Amino acid sequence: QVHLAESGGGSVQAGGSLRLSCAASESISKYRCMAWFRQIPGNQREQVASFDSVFGYDYYGVAVEGRFTIVQDNEKNTLELQMNSLKAEDTAMYYCGASRGPCSKAAWDYETWGQGTQVTVSS
Secondary structure, three states: OOOEEEEOOEEEEOOOOEEEEEEEOOOOOOOOEEEEEEEOOOOOOEEEEEEEOOOOEEEEOOOOOOOEEEEEEOOOOEEEEEEOOOOHHHOEEEEEEEEOOOOOOOHHHOOEEOOOEEEEEEO
8 A cells, every 4th residue: 555645734824835745655556546635623524626637627615716726747656735925824734635536625535634734824
């Protein structure tokens, strides 16, 4: 099973940018869907963005569309999330997930998760 490791989180002021990275221990090309989720304490894990490699289709949650960009690099086995125009409500722990099935908004459909990276946006 692939191991995922997120990095790039930190503290930033509203309006700023961060780029998260998820490094995989082996090829991610075997996974149909790679996705970024986020979670705040007491809430369910929420899908932020995903990439379906079968159809080459990316998806963004309504809250981040137009501000975030997901990038998958099969050569480097990385998944990145460019986050621009950050808002205080983007504050959360961000997780990278992998699934051999189609992309899903349900966290339980993903087989593997990283340990997460914290993003804190101050207003």
